[in-house]
């Protein structure tokens with residue numbers, strides 16, 4: 125089982141002991157410096173085709189809350205932008221902070237947002253399974269969306285209202301018909317670079333596409349994420365899930381391109 129976490133003993137600063145790739149040369153997240161990103165006119169718009177979206181369930185995996193999709197359907201894809209193929213939506217999950225503390229993974233000119241949503245897609249044209257794609261250099265495409273505190277997000281309530289059902293680590297419940305199109309900001313302007321999963325096993329298999337415009341969510345909605353527990357139902361100890369973000373990693377000469 126997973127023995128990694130975000131605490132002092134098992135957090136990002138010791139992940140390299142079990143996952144040496146943590147010290148690799150294309151790790152994520154990174155600090156995005158807009159003025160150093162090269163505007164690349166050959167970078168077209170990203171195209172999201174979430175029309176026939178089929179969410180299946182919502183789960184607490186002990187590290188985040190994750191909504192999983194039926195990826196046998198090849199109509200729910202992201203394409204365009206830096207991608208050579210369409211990539212199929214597999215799951216989305218969030219990273220967040222503690223009360224009053226920001227929790228995004230990517231930062232923008234050193235500034236972090238309250239939270240970050242990752243929509244994880246895989247290259248089903250080139251690879252047979254998600255697991256195979258997850259270890260390939262062009263296997264995954266993750267769309268990152270920043271969450272900023274402000275007004276209530278009218279659709280995020282569908283997720284935050286379901287969180288009490290997956291309070292404990294290892295819990296899962298049906299969550300059908302949710303279309304993440306409703307979580308997108310108005311602009312699809314993005315930055316893109318080659319990186320990795322930001323959680324163990326930290327595979328260097330991700331084409332990152334980070335939207336510049338954050339979505340607005342309320343402090344009340346964010347507080348519901350912090351109600352989730354790292355611990356299982358039968359455990360006596362109750363540890364809240366918060367600050368489940370990895371700090372920015374060395375760029376190592378990588379180029380960040382912008383669509384803007």
Ligand SMILES: Oc1ccc(S)c(O)c1
Pocket residue numbers: 242244258266320321322323330
């Ligand atoms: O499959 C994935 C798991 C975790 C994270 S942070 C990803 O970006 C992809």
Ligand SMILES: [Zn+2]
Pocket residue numbers: 217218219242322323
């Ligand atoms: Zn993530």
